[in-house]
Amino acid sequence: MKRKEIQLERILTIFTTIDLSLNSFQGNIPSVIGNLHSLVGLNLSHNHLVGSIPSTFGNLTNLEWLHLSLNKLNGRRVPIELGDLSFLGYLYLSENQLTGPIPQDKQLNTFTRDSFRGNQGLCETPLRNTCPGDAQPxxxxxxxxxxxxxxxxxxxxxxxxxxxxxxxxxxxxxxxxxxxxxxxxxxxxx
Known part of the structure; x- marks a missing residue:
C-alpha cells in the first residue's frame, strides 16, 4: 500500500508488524499505537515526524524491533518505558533531534551507539559524551x-x-x- 493515499478509520489490533516508512507523515506519533499489544515490529522511519516518542510504547510488551530513524523527533528524553520491553532486540532512533540522557537501566543499555547516532543532544552510555551538569568539577x-x-x-x-x-x-x-x-x-x- 506504499505511495497510495488512503484514510484509515482504525488499525486492527491484531497486526504484528507495521511498516509506514518512507512516507511523508508529519506531526506527532500517535500515542494510541501503544494499544497495539500484539505488535512485534514497528517502522516509522524516513518520515517527517516531530515531538517525543510516546511513553505508551512501554505497553508494547511483544515489541522486538522499533525503527524511528530519520525523522525530526525532538523529545527531551528517550522514554524510560522502552527499557521495560524485554523482547526489544533492535532499536533505531538515529538521525533525529532527541536530547537528554539515555536511560541507563534494563534493556536500553544493551544497544550500541549506532542506535542513537545523529542525535546531537543525546548523551550518556553508549554515546561518548556526558550530559551537561554531569561532568565532575x-x-x-x-x-x-x-x-x-x-x-x-x-x-x-x-x-x-x-x-x-x-x-x-x-x-x-x-x-x-x-x-x-x-x-x-x-x-x-x-
Whole structure:
C-alpha cells in the first residue's frame, strides 16, 4: 500500500508488524499505537515526524524491533518505558533531534551507539559524551605553597615550589658529595 493515499478509520489490533516508512507523515506519533499489544515490529522511519516518542510504547510488551530513524523527533528524553520491553532486540532512533540522557537501566543499555547516532543532544552510555551538569568539577587546588595564583604551564605547581625543590636537591647533592670525599668511598662501590 506504499505511495497510495488512503484514510484509515482504525488499525486492527491484531497486526504484528507495521511498516509506514518512507512516507511523508508529519506531526506527532500517535500515542494510541501503544494499544497495539500484539505488535512485534514497528517502522516509522524516513518520515517527517516531530515531538517525543510516546511513553505508551512501554505497553508494547511483544515489541522486538522499533525503527524511528530519520525523522525530526525532538523529545527531551528517550522514554524510560522502552527499557521495560524485554523482547526489544533492535532499536533505531538515529538521525533525529532527541536530547537528554539515555536511560541507563534494563534493556536500553544493551544497544550500541549506532542506535542513537545523529542525535546531537543525546548523551550518556553508549554515546561518548556526558550530559551537561554531569561532568565532575575539577578538584580544588592543593594548598601546598600556594600564595600566588599564577601557575607555570597550568601543571598545578607554582614557581616557588619548583624552586624550593631544585634548591633542596642541590643542597642534598653537595652534602652527599662532601661527606663522600671526607669519609672516603663506600666499600660497596669499591
Amino acid at each position: 575539577p578538584p580544588p587546588p592543593s594548598s601546598f605553597f600556594q600564595k600566588d595564583s599564577t601557575r607555570e604551564h597550568g601543571n598545578g605547581f607554582d614557581r616557588k615550589a619548583i624552586g624550593i625543590g631544585y634548591a633542596s636537591g642541590i643542597v642534598i647533592g653537595i652534602s652527599i658529595t662532601y661527606v663522600t670525599c671526607e669519609i672516603g668511598r663506600p666499600k660497596q662501590l669499591a
